[in-house]
Amino acid sequence: QLQLVESGGGLVQPGGSLRLSCAASGFTLDYSTIGWFRQAPGKEREGVICIASSSGRVNYADSVKGRFTISRDNAKNTVYLQMNSLKPEDTAVYYCAATPTVQAWCALAPYGMDYWGKGTLVTVSS
Numbered sequence: 001q002l003q004l005v006e007s008g009g010g011l012v013q014p015g016g017s018l019r020l021s022c023a024a025s026g027f028t029l030d031y032s033t034i035g036w037f038r039q040a041p042g043k044e045r046e047g048v049i050c051i052a053s054s055s056g057r058v059n060y061a062d063s064v065k066g067r068f069t070i071s072r073d074n075a076k077n078t079v080y081l082q083m084n085s086l087k088p089e090d091t092a093v094y095y096c097a098a099t100p101t102v103q104a105w106c107a108l109a110p111y112g113m114d115y116w117g118k119g120t121l122v123t124v125s126s
Contacts, residue, residue: 002026002115006096009120012086016124020081022096022117030074033103036081037110038092038122045095047108049081055104063089086124093119 008020020036035050049070051058058070067086072079079096097113106112 004096004098004115004117006094006117006120009094009122011123011125013126014086014088014124016086017082017084018086018122019083020094020096020120020122022079022081024077024079024098027098027100027115028074029072029077029079029098031102032098032100033106033112034070034072034079034096034098035106035108035113036068036070037095037097037108037113038090039095039119040089040092043092045110047110048094050106050108051079052103052106053100054102057105059106059108061108083122086122088124091122091124093121095119 003025005023033053036048039045051070069082097116099114
């Protein structure tokens with residue numbers, strides 16, 4: 001069964017850090033393009049960051065450049081989202097998504113992803 005499971009969400013103060021994990025089962029993340037998306041209450045889902053399968057190139061949303069990074073541990077079949085200098089506007093449900101296609105570049109577009117996790121809530125508040 002193909003599955004993505006996010007973890008690591010929670011409550012953090014502004015300026016703090018959090019690391020989200022996305023564990024895959026049923027397929028290999030090594031050859032997949034992976035993205036993190038988020039959806040705040042009353043807003044549409046937006047792309048945050050993604051990493052392309054063949055090149056390893058990373059695409060960032062302007063709002064997270066310099067603060068968020070993505071990495072993968074192929075041995076654990078897990079992808080991570082490191083979030084630093086968090087702001088209240090980063091509050092959202094965060095989803096990881098993947099598509100097992102060979103790509104040299106990734107777009108921050110939900111329609112390009114085939115598999116989705118159920119999300120983990122990140123709340124940035126004092």
